[in-house]
Amino acid sequence: MKISDVTAFAINAGHRNICLVKVDTDAGIAGWGEAGLSSREQAVAGMVRHFKEFLVGKDATRIGAIWQELYRGQYFEGGRTITAAISAIDIALWDIAGKALGVPVHRLLGGMQRDRIPCFITSTAPMDDRLIADGIALRDLGWDCIRATIAGRGDESIFDPRKALAQAATALTELRTALGSSIVLGIDFHHRLQVAEAASFCQRMPPGTLDFLEEPIRQQTPGAYQALKHMTQIPLAIGEEFASRWDFAPYIEQDITSFARIDVCNVGGLSEAMRIASLAETHYIDVMPHDPLSPLCTAATIQLCAAIPNLAWCEVDPYGLDTSAYDRLFPVRPRLEGTHFLVNQSPGLGIEVDESAVRSASFSYWEPPRRYKPDGSYTNW
Structure with missing residues (x-):
């Protein structure tokens, strides 16, 4: 063939x-x-x-x-x-x-190790009383793993890291009290902090407030994350930007990350994702896949999640935006069953693509919002 x-x-x-x-x-x-x-x-x-x-x-x-x-x-x-x-x-x-x-595909990757894929949901509510209300509402819908984020999709141009970390620490402390101890709670800082800022953020909350801290700083320097790890007991979730097993290697081999944020569409596909998951398993690190793209990415990620032993939770789209275009492009696609995906048994990835709809779709130029500190200097989106 x-x-x-x-x-x-x-x-x-x-x-x-x-x-x-x-x-x-x-x-x-x-x-x-x-x-x-x-x-x-x-x-x-x-x-x-x-x-x-x-x-x-x-x-x-x-x-x-x-x-x-x-x-x-x-x-x-x-x-x-x-x-x-x-x-x-x-x-x-x-x-x-x-x-x-x-x-x-999961049959070819070693077969099913689970019949359902547990997921986490993200609250995009601001770091104030609205986060508390949204977190409680998500818990009441059955979600037992909730992530907060400061990476909103708005057009805000100013990001003050000290103000943001202070607000987040206060809101998350209150949210933990409201949710109780049984709900898994984390936050994605979208790599907007420096080491000292991230350490200050962690130290402002009582122990046990967070179960994971995702991408607080940039990933290029493992030593920076190693320094941060010595300053906090909060488990780190790192890896969504990594492009190979070699990028992941120091974070796994030096036990820097506690959750491997593998993105099958960035890291080299299912072949490379399986290798990284295996390396993570040798260090008792669970995979927490990054899945921000279309249902096709989700379909591939489900195949990975089904076949590996060391899965924590899979990401689901948190933004609640209009996805009607997905119904046109992907007439058969993965859909949540409550707070999890069922493992599809259809041949291949288990998704159908309407090629005519894909060919008729156009491209729309887009750039991520630019972020500036209060002094006018550029910072990470």
Whole structure:
């Protein structure tokens, strides 16, 4: 079964841009994947078009060999643009393999280790009484793992880290009291803090307030996170921006992170995600997948979650935005059953893509909001 075509579609899916990739074969079986690197979808699509030039004619069943060639086939191996493109192609090849054999992808990854995927929900409420009310409402809906975030989708341009951490520490302390001790509670700081600021934030709350602290600082320097880890007892959740097992390695091998935030659409697809999950297991670290993209990313993530032993919770879209475009693009797609996903038993990824709808969709240029500190200096989004 030979690859006959590889096509990238950078399109707008209603409330965001996405980059889907279709891999066709001469057996008439096609697979779909998705690339991450949000807001840089056209760059990834360009990389996919480059890869197509030497992928056509290759055996689609040699998934591991194709991964190695895509990653190592240039002098400048790796990097987020390259691995985002690899991710989509790799996911599509697994989709093809499952369809060709008439089995769900998780069967090819070792089989089901669970029949349902527990999820966490994110409250995007501001850090005041509204967070308390929203957290209680989510708990009453059955959610037992709740994440707060300061990474809102508004157009606020000023971010004062000291003010933000003070407000968050106060609100989360009150929220913990309101929720009780049985609910898992965390926060995503969207890598907006420095080490000293993150340490100050942790030290402002009573022990036991938070079960995890996600991405408080940038990830490029493991030593910075190691320093922070010595200043707090709150478990860290790190990894959504990582683009390979080598990025994850120091955080796992040095026991810096407690939750591996693997993103299958950024890290190199299902092939690489399985390797990272295995490495994490050797250090008794659970996987907490990052899943912010389209239902195709979710479908692939569910296959990963089903097949690994060390799963904590899977992410679900927290923003409550209009997803009607998904119904048009993905007529069959994963849907929550309460607070979890059921493991799909359909061949491949268990999702259907309406190619005509994808081809008719347009791309809408978008840039993340720019964030500035009160003194006018630029800071992380």
